[in-house]
Amino acid sequence: MKKISAVIKTFKLDDVREALSEKGVTGMTVTDVKGFGRQKGHTELYRGAEYAVDFLPKTKVEIVVADGMVDACVSAIVEAAHTGKIGDGKIFVTPVERVVRIRTGEEDGEAL
Secondary structure (H helix, E strand, O other), X not given: OEEEXXXXXXXXXXXXXXXXXXXXXXXXXXXXXEEOOOOOOEEEEEOOEEEEEOOEEEEEEEEEEOHHHXXXXXXXXXXXXXXXXXXXXXXXXXXXXXXXXXXXXXXXXXXX
């Protein structure tokens, strides 16, 4: 099993959710986050004063899938979240050692 964490532009969340649903993903965790990469923030004007916004709002989508679904899910996220502009985001894939469904006690593949 692998955990896929994708940091994407917030307005692309519905597109990513639909693309993952089409691939058979039945659940996900979504978090509003702030951060920066190469984009390095921007400046805004508020009541006549200019100030720097160092951390930009993003959305983090996390899913856990079987090893055989990783490439399809990553491709679906890339296709759905891509705008071609700086700040599209990043995807991280990490191994998952164990999953337990709290309600039933099912483990690993059965718990997904």
